Amino acid sequence: MTGAFGWQDVVIRQNYAMVPAPLGGSDLASMNLGFNLNVLSRGSPAFVAKCRDAGEPELARSTAIRNFLAGDRPDGLSVSPAGIASSDRLTVQVSRFLPGSNLGDVILRQSSTDYLRLLRTVLCGNATLSRIAMSSPDLLEPHPAMLSLATIASAVVNDAAELAKLDATEHSALSAAVLAAGDMASRPQHGDFWPPNLLMTDGCVWVLDFDSYGEVRVPLLDDITFMLGTLGWRAKSLALGVEHFGSEHSEARACRALLLERAGADGLTEPQIEGVIVYYLAHMALEVSRRSGSTYGTPHIDALRYAAHRLASGCRLNPSP
């Protein structure tokens, strides 16, 4: 490596793919897509270079999306621009390094009030990004305007129910939830909207990693991923987070009210929210277990079991706030 930096100024970090998009496959080979370089300047990280094989089209796609969405939005979600370069062997996406804490760390230290404020910023900010993305007719691949959750989720729910060794009643309860969701308007999602992909720095929340942006179209999936994910982290387990979400705790009611508000903006009803939650839990249980084994998969399976048990006993995961 030549130029203004040398080999001692580069930290290599493997670049693992997202848990695969719910509409995509689950090929283990796609788990590791390349590598990232953190390039140092005067001993501090200055640039992030995402490196992929030459000719790999995803990096150009995500760079275009990122640059279209780029902007500092102190009241919403900010996106930093990136450049892209290719040789005959390598494609590299370069952007400035953003210092700061990922939201997974931030939310652990927050009071309930601050957490709810951040949650609103993130969910509403993500909706704004989605609207901006949809404003360009050519930015994202064309998709049907409507989708059927049952069509997308049935196989996932069946496989996850088998993995979690659910009994017939619990399995049926999950299937009924996605079936009841019916058709819904397709909305582009970030697709990997978990807390480490959001950074807080300089008073802004920055979104990272647009590799799968728009491939996932199930509305509200980003919101549920972030909300249940962070509630789970705060509660020390995803199952406890899901339980807390459905409780009468004031924080839980506020979360459900926010989710309902966000769902309303996308034209979704409460049963449809319930269906997307079931889909999220089943998808994560299945794919995290497939990819990362039981150590990482077990908490997701536990959360799915909790949800199935709750639904089978006639309770809702998302009672009216």
Add this chain to the structure above:
Amino acid sequence: MNSLAPWLWLVDFDAHGKALDASDAPTGDLAAALMGHFAEVHLLRADNATLDGLPPANSREGWAPASAVTGTFRAAPWPRGTFDCIALHDALVRRRLPKTDVLAELEGAHRLLKPGGWLALASPRPSRVRRQSLDATGIPRTILSRLLTQAHFHEIRCLFVDPSVDNPRTVVPDAKPAIGANNTLEGIRGSAMWKRRAAVGLGLRSALFPAYILLARA
């Protein structure tokens, strides 16, 4: 690229003619990575068991190794100065050879490399209890560096690997600023950060990482 192969981007090769995959990787991933950098990739394995599955796997990926050989560096069939790169990774460590045999193998690798060619070899950090011995848990970095020098390699770079040679997630140059930056990247704070800084200050950098890779220039 689910291996240590990205190190290939951290050195300047004088030429991109021939590379030798002398690891014991059963998947062919390393050979495939080398194929992206070199016109020809040859395979060397210590035994037939690890060699047999590779050519068919490579064939499925659409390429074939220029040659595939079972044996050691000392008895390798290629002429002196054949390769621009030899990727050994932790295969040598796994063979649990006595120090004299490790040195002989490294001398053999040096012989096969062109002047200026690069050798990459890795090892887990051995346990503290058996730090000074060459055992199955790894070879201490200082010993392996010394053996490389004795084998006439003249430039040796060390990069630390975390969490393991088999499943590397982070590769960090052995340099204080890079290790400090990695602490930042990993979000290490508080007492953990203080301990790591102290270890770096005391020259115990290798103790912070479970494995390392040495890049040695012939």
